[in-house]
Amino acid sequence: MFARYNASKSALERMADAMRMELAPWGIRVVLIEPAQTDTDLWRKAEETFDETVAAMSPHHRELYAKHLEGTRKSIPRAARMAAPVDGVAKAIEKALTATRPRARYVVGANARAQAALAAITPTSLLDRVLSMGLGVPRRT
Secondary structure, X not given: OOHHHHHXXXXXXXXXXXXHHHHHHHOOOOOEEEEOOEXXXXXXXXXXXXXXXXXXXXXXXXXXXXXXXXXXXXXXXXXXXXXXXXXXXXXXXXXXXXXOOOOOEEEXXXXXXXXXXXXXXXXXXXXXXXXXXXXXXXXXX
């Protein structure tokens, strides 16, 4: 249920990588700020947005994805509670703007850093299982 959201974040990351290399000859630095869930309207209105998305689905698709939808509905409040204050993102932006030699990436928040570290050392099948459980994706339909 998060494929479009994840795809857009991945596209931004790849674009930043390309722009960083392309603009380097002119001394232009490109920095990527990578926050985890942040306390914004995206999470404050997540249940409402989810309900609108489900309502727009055909009855067939609602039936086909019933277990996914149930799991996603349960995971939204948990994800919203984990949303960090925007202050951390603002501090990362300030750090990137004022650094003499800014890093290419600033991962914001302990949850995001832990997830990135675990993803780097965890077999894909195990990571998929853990993330699927957290997102409420059923093992079988």
